[in-house]
Amino acid sequence: MIYIFDGAMGTMLQNAGLPPGYCPELWNQEQPAVITAIHKSYIDSGSDIIETNTFGANRIKLTHYGLEEKVALLNTAAVQAARAACGPDTKIAGSVGPTGKLIVPLGDLSFDDAYNVFFEQISALDQAGVDMILIETIIDIQEMRAALLAAKAASKKPVICQMxxxxxxxxxxxxDPITATIILEAMGADIIGVNCSLGPAQLLPIVEKIAQTTNCPISVQANAGMPSLINKQTVFPMQPEEMGLWAKKLVAAGARYVGGCCGTTPQHIKSIYQAVKHLALSDLPTVQSAKKSTALTSRSKTIYLGAGHPTVIIGERINPTGRKQLAADIAAGQFISVKKEALSQVRAGAHLLDVNMGVPGIDQAKAMQYAIQELSMLVDVPLVIDTTDVNALEAGLKAYPGRALINSVSAEPERLKSFLPLAKKYGAAILCLPISPAGVPKTAQDRLVVIQEIIHKAFETGLKPGDFVLDALILTAAADARAGLEALATLKLYRQHLGYPTTMGLSNISFGLPRRDIINATFCAMALDAGLDAPILNPYDPLMQQTLAASALLLGDDPSGRSYSVNYAPTSQSEERAAPLTPKNI
Amino acid sequence: MIYIFDGAMGTMLQNAGLPPGYCPELWNQEQPAVITAIHKSYIDSGSDIIETNTFGANRIKLTHYGLEEKVALLNTAAVQAARAACGPDTKIAGSVGPTGKLIVPLGDLSFDDAYNVFFEQISALDQAGVDMILIETIIDIQEMRAALLAAKAASKKPVICQMxxxxxxxxxxxxDPITATIILEAMGADIIGVNCSLGPAQLLPIVEKIAQTTNCPISVQANAGMPSLINKQTVFPMQPEEMGLWAKKLVAAGARYVGGCCGTTPQHIKSIYQAVKHLALSDLPTVQSAKKSTALTSRSKTIYLGAGHPTVIIGERINPTGRKQLAADIAAGQFISVKKEALSQVRAGAHLLDVNMGVPGIDQAKAMQYAIQELSMLVDVPLVIDTTDVNALEAGLKAYPGRALINSVSAEPERLKSFLPLAKKYGAAILCLPISPAGVPKTAQDRLVVIQEIIHKAFETGLKPGDFVLDALILTAAADARAGLEALATLKLYRQHLGYPTTMGLSNISFGLPRRDIINATFCAMALDAGLDAPILNPYDPLMQQTLAASALLLGDDPSGRSYSVNYAPTSQSEERAAPLTPKNI
Ligand SMILES: [Zn+2]
Ligand SMILES: [Zn+2]
Ligand SMILES: [Zn+2]
Known part of the structure; x- marks a missing residue:
């Protein structure tokens, strides 16, 4: 079934006489019949779902008009005006637009303040009886995250997220659309989509990218083409018929909710309705099935872990354990050394950065929040929040404008109880560590049992395939001759029985032995073939870098050895290029 | 069932009046009744099997007495004298002793001459109607090999080999007994045992070693204790009763054929008969089942390949392909550089040496024979005969006083037809290469099919589990992005479906790429975990040596990393020790 949204409200209000500079939402109270009439014209054109006139009805926007005390009133009036237009099958979407401010650290609005503003508006819409929440025209993922969290807290209705x-x-x-989609699906968006800014021709490839990323239903509301300025007037040039033709393409690309944004009119909606409302869905391409790979994102980049994807390197260096200077810097609120480690690990090839603020005696939540904020501006690789402190975990997750990995969730009841709901709420993936209250399981088989228990609890909490990274657990070879064998066997069992992506902290294996680099690199090669997807390692180690480059070649991720040959070509210039970057040579 | 052999013949003949320095075998013709009477006294004491008076009845020994033309006559007369003593169930073993000369290169008797001498005597014994051939008191494995080959060619009767x-x-x-047992079982000895030189107390641990090595029946004929010189007379001190007590222990250790050698009399045999003839075998320890590991030996050392055994390094350096100087040396009959490569590879840690004499235009058979002879004196590691020339193969196998590995047997019909019978005849193991007349199979599954065909043909030729080393076949990664993956998958399939030990020539993978050492070492680590038992590699490569040391630690072959820690301990002295030896620093 294809659902037809409505078109623009703003231009319709101007045509109905809304004075320039006047608060459009105030008419919900002052001119409800006009609002109802506009809704009616869309319903008559074929809209299944109409959007309330509440795009700017949040406390921050209303403050511009001195109307900050009317949030509940204007949202409630909007829903009433909409309901007055509805036929028996018409649904009402409560429109929620941006605050117009950027969240810390890009702007000065705190995440919690943004959340509260959205919570207030969405509560009013929910209580007034909308059928769904439509968060739309959002240009900052962090703002969308605050709005989505607020929507999930304020309402049990479906939430549509349109960037x-x-x-x-x-x-x-x-x-980018893929990154946004991954973040929003993980946080529980019910419908994911895109609206405004572009015409349907430009939105088509975006819809395609969303469709290849998610099985959520997809919504799209394009402008009536790309605007031109004619006589100082913004003009949207696309005619209704053309809009209908594009609607067919958008549906073929995966959209199931189609409407219009700026410049669209009831005529455009009618054309869209006629073009797609009665399309037979069986003729359309089917959605993909759920994958077991796990996607992590920063604000601007997505990294996939798992079979079929290249090896992902998790840089282990942002960790004060055993590093006195780094610990002292963090305790002093001095994050220069943390930032240096981040930059140099990324330059040395890290695809993800582990962030650990475990300095005894400090406010870990504050340190974690600050580190995550700063690093998310500095580097574009996704971050791994490495903590045993539940407050530090939530501070980090809240501050992170992406989909983080939580390091780690063991089968200890306290950890399961506190960490899993935070993973679900903030849409994070979890690194599952096979440690139970009974201790560290020695054999691969016992580790599989503990991991299955963690996954079972995670599913009960609402996590899904795609939310897991499994740690195979490395003990130290010097203390246990079977440490290597059991970790490798664990990787193979995970691959065989579960199929989720895997990780390990490689350097544990060599603890207490000389020339740890040789052992770590050799173990890495074995583990990559045994199914390791994302080793946690020191990216400055030249032997490890050599092993990773050769492994990519050997495991089919570097056809004809092209990258390898460039890195290790026998010229002095290239030799220099092959040397990994360390803090010394930044 | 326990079978009772007889005891000494020589002392019995002296007691019967054989003059000192007189040829004992001449009495077969001159005094057959005395011979028959001695046999009769043993049969009356319980012997199931009597040994003909032909211990020195070979052409070389008889030449000392000017009796070289009486080989057939004296052997035939001995069998007749024995038969005259036999009861209906008594069996006759045709005794074959040493020539008294050493074979080239330890002595000046050629292998072929030794073979011919044994063939002549054994043919006579066979035609005279012995029930089995007993090759005994042999102190040189190469002489035993010649005698066993001759026995198999001259007779279809069971052959007992006693060193x-x-x-x-x-x-x-x-x-050593294990090495001898492996060589002799592989060459088709029917019963393997030990006699003379020592008393039963000293032979007991040797019987135990033979029993832990083979499922062949085991024979033992001890002297009557360790001799003392009393009044210039050699005296064997052990009394018959004690001999019987020891016989029980020898049977418990695995012997099923028990008799006596020097100093034993019919009384000793009677005591042995009473002690063990009616032992219930169900009370004795059972023999082990067939193993899938493969044992190779030099003259003096056994190396096991396969699961449960440490990684075996096959040194690849004795190969003139692409090495002009080495090729020129071999062509010139100048083997100093070959010997240097052998010594330095062994010092660098090679457990087996591949020997390839593939220089175009030379007499490869001659070169191979010479190389094998020289190397078998120089180093104690088993050799791998690497050739496509069937004459070179046979020359090498004949010259080698151990159990060699043949590199290689493909599924090409000519190779199967010519190489498999030589492997069977000389008791060599075969390196199976999955190449068929249709070419090189690309996928692991196809390689498994071809390997199974080779093994099937090998079984038809009489080879057994324990005779195989499977090559996983490495293509070059630069030409084929799946080269590494398929080789690793092949190793895993071999392990899963066949279980025989595996090998690969590692350096193929990196052909045409820079820094081949990185790729080779990384691939080695992966392959060892995937089931590679015996990599073929350059043992001088320091990166490879590091990887091998770390792999042993990681795969449980170096508990607590003791060897690793010694090799890589952070002192300058140890660092030097860790450096592999290359031809430069010999
Ligand atoms: Zn718009
Ligand atoms: Zn809009
Ligand atoms: Zn003897």
Missing amino acids: SFGADERTVTGT | SFGADERTVTGT
């Missing part, structure tokens, strides 16, 4: 992208297919603050 | 060991559990020319 707006530029012609470069990124939002103003740098997020 | 004689010193108090150090080695033969005069250095072979």
